[in-house]
Amino acid sequence: MANNKYDLIVFGATSFVGVILTKHLLSQTNLSANFKWALAGRSQHKLEQLQLSLGTAAKTLQLVIADSDDIASLRNLCNSTRLIVSTVGPYALYGENLVAICAETGTDYCDITGEVHWIRRMIDKYQVLAQSSGARIVNSCGFDSIPSDIGNYFLQASAQEKFNCYLPLVSMRVAKITGGVSGGTIASFISTIEALKASPSLRREIANPRYLCPENGPKKNSERNPKKKQRFDTNFYSWIAPFIMENINSRIVMRSSYLGGMNYGDDFTYDEAILTGKGMLGLLKSLSISLILTVLLWCFYFRITRAILNLFFLPALGEGPSVESQQRGSFIIQMLGRNHENHQLRVCIKGDSDPGYGSTAKMLGQSALCLLETSKTKVPGGFLTPASAMGSMLLSRLQRNAGLTFEIDEH
Ligand SMILES: NC(=O)c1ccc[n+]([C@@H]2O[C@H](COP(=O)([O-])OP(=O)(O)OC[C@H]3O[C@@H](n4cnc5c(N)ncnc54)[C@H](OP(=O)(O)O)[C@@H]3O)[C@@H](O)[C@H]2O)c1
Numbered sequence: 001m002a003n004n005k006y007d008l009i010v011f012g013a014t015s016f017v018g019v020i021l022t023k024h025l026l027s028q029t030n031l032s033a034n035f036k037w038a039l040a041g042r043s044q045h046k047l048e049q050l051q052l053s054l055g056t057a058a059k060t061l062q063l064v065i066a067d068s069d070d071i072a073s074l075r076n077l078c079n080s081t082r083l084i085v086s087t088v089g090p091y092a093l094y095g096e097n098l099v100a101i102c103a104e105t106g107t108d109y110c111d112i113t114g115e116v117h118w119i120r121r122m123i124d125k126y127q128v129l130a131q132s133s134g135a136r137i138v139n140s141c142g143f144d145s146i147p148s149d150i151g152n153y154f155l156q157a158s159a160q161e162k163f164n165c166y167l168p169l170v171s172m173r174v175a176k177i178t179g180g181v182s183g184g185t186i187a188s189f190i191s192t193i194e195a196l197k198a199s200p201s202l203r204r205e206i207a208n209p210r211y212l213c214p215e216n217g218p219k220k221n222s223e224r225n226p227k228k229k230q231r232f233d234t235n236f237y238s239w240i241a242p243f244i245m246e247n248i249n250s251r252i253v254m255r256s257s258y259l260g261g262m263n264y265g266d267d268f269t270y271d272e273a274i275l276t277g278k279g280m281l282g283l284l285k286s287l288s289i290s291l292i293l294t295v296l297l298w299c300f301y302f303r304i305t306r307a308i309l310n311l312f313f314l315p316a317l318g319e320g321p322s323v324e325s326q327q328r329g330s331f332i333i334q335m336l337g338r339n340h341e342n343h344q345l346r347v348c349i350k351g352d353s354d355p356g357y358g359s360t361a362k363m364l365g366q367s368a369l370c371l372l373e374t375s376k377t378k379v380p381g382g383f384l385t386p387a388s389a390m391g392s393m394l395l396s397r398l399q400r401n402a403g404l405t406f407e408i409d410e411h
Contacts (some may be wrong), residue, residue, distance in 0.1 A: 006038050008037040008085060008368055008369075008372065009038045009064060009080070009083075009084050009085070010039050011041070011084050011085070011086040011088055011098065012087035013039035014049075015087045015088065015318070016182040016184055016320040017142075017184065017360060017361055018041075020357055021085070021361040022054065025365050025369075028369070037061065038061060039051065040063070040065070040084075042065065044065055048063065064076070064077060068088055068095070068097055069094075074097055074098050075101055078101045078107040082372060083109065083372055086098060087364070089111075089112075090188040090191040091113040093191055095111070095113065095118060095122075100125070100129075103129040103133060103135045103137065106135045106381065108136045108138075108372070109136070109137045109138065110367050111138075112141055112144075112360055113188070114140065114144040114188065114248040115192050116248055116251050117196075119212060119251075119383070120212055122383065127214075127383050130382050131380065131382045134376050136379060136382070136384055136389055137384065138385065139252075139385075141367035141368075141386055142356070143351075143356050143363070144252075145249040145253065145386070146363045146394075147351065147404070148252065149253050149385055150398065150406070151333060151406065152264075152270065153395065154395055155170065155337045157391075159343070163343045163345075165339060165341075166263065166264045166339075167264075167337030168269065169338045170253075170269070170338075171236075171271055171272075172272040172273075173233070173274070173275045173336075174274045174275065174332075174333055175275050175332040175333065176332040177274075177331045178328065178329045179355045180325050180357070181315065181356060182321070182356065183315040183316045183317040183318060183320065184318070184320075186315070187317060190306065193300050209251065209270070210258070212251040212252065212255040232283075233273070236275055238278060239283050240275060240286060241273060241290055241293075242273060242290060246273070250272060253387075254268070255385050255388070256388045276289065321354060325354060326353055326357050327358065328354070329353055329355065329357075330353065331351045332348065332349070332350050333350075334347075334349075334409065335347045335349065346408070346410075347406060347407065348405075348407050348408075350405045350407075363402050369397070370397050371390060374389065
């Protein structure tokens with residue numbers, strides 16, 4: 001049972017995202033003086049270097065050594081804190097022991113995994129344990145999948161207010177996205193590809209939009225899948241191209257709907273794509289994105305081409321976009337919700353730094369702080385999503401402290 005020596009521990013504080021997350025948490029001057037948190041990782045030396053680089057504000061932070069293969073060290077983490085926020089990835093390689101011990105000890109947990117096959121495996125193995133211990137396990141608290149999940153939450157809450165109903169047909173479109181990629185993200189992507197290569201049945205299972213809903217969950221499903229072909233999306237007056245995060249985000253949004261008792265409707269469907277613009281240029285852009293994605297996927301599929309990419313083009317583990325590139329980055333997302341009675345609502349979601357790092361670290365930090373504020377009576381244990389665990393509280397925190405805006409688009 002946790003003795004609450006700390007409120008929060010950042011596990012993987014020396015990772016590329018972990019460093020940005022730690023800086024973000026240090027910048028939260030509104031944290032109470034009683035708020036106790038610590039940095040954890042597998043290397044004392046790296047943790048000390050990080051602490052030194054963070055200046056006087058970080059001097060009082062405790063450093064805790066833990067390795068994802070060392071059960072005793074993970075148990076020590078869980079027994080000393082209310083919540084662990086983990087950036088130790090790929091999660092399918094390093095994440096299970098920590099989730100298992102959180103589920104056993106009732107320790108709350110947030111991460112930024114986009115590895116849906118791993119999330120499903122964890123739900124299957126530890127959901128019952130987490131429910132009985134009261135551990136709230138909230139995955140995907142980064143760019144995947146907060147803008148999608150909380151964006152849809154905002155859209156549905158606004159529709160309730162305006163039309164007194166939910167909107168079961170939702171399309172999310174990426175209007176603008178600029179940012180880079182880190183070695184850790186590439187490693188997670190490769191780990192997912194390896195898992196899919198090893199199991200043809202996993203490929204089939206993962207294709208189900210309700211993959212993250214339990215087997216006995218609602219079965220009705222009419223997935224609209226725009227990534228199969230280029231098409232002109234008349235709802236957005238633009239050609240569209242596949243968005244690589246769709247297969248992660250849509251599974252999380254579906255789980256949110258399921259956990260809310262399918263409150264967005266039994267026929268709820270959700271899809272994502274990139275807007276590429278009108279006319280011939282829009283079509284060409286759409287074709288180019290599809291071509292580049294296909295080529296990249298094949299390059300990652302074969303070890304030899306992957307090695308060439310790694311050698312010449314991709315960041316190493318621990319590396320990622322520069323601070324300038326993080327600050328230059330941003331994203332704009334449009335969402336349209338409709339129902340069969342011709343009600344429709346558009347919302348716009350914006351982020352003020354690069355999606356995968358500057359923005360992800362802020363979203364993750366705010367999710368962790370928000371979960372700590374959420375009572376266990378109101379939100380009991382189990383595998384939750386950002387929207388199902390924290391809904392409106394997280395929505396306002398993201399707008400106050402994470403540089404995100406969620407607005408109804410009247411045009
Ligand atoms: N959802 C999103 O939008 C989003 C965005 C960005 C990243 N991500 C995900 O976040 C994860 C982290 O990405 P990143 O670029 O920050 O990765 P990274 O820089 O490669 O960091 C990986 C971290 O894992 C630690 N680690 C590895 N093996 C460990 C072990 N056995 N025990 C304890 N710690 C161990 C490393 O420790 P050392 O520092 O000691 O090497 C490092 O701190 C990845 O899975 C990535 O896919 C998600």
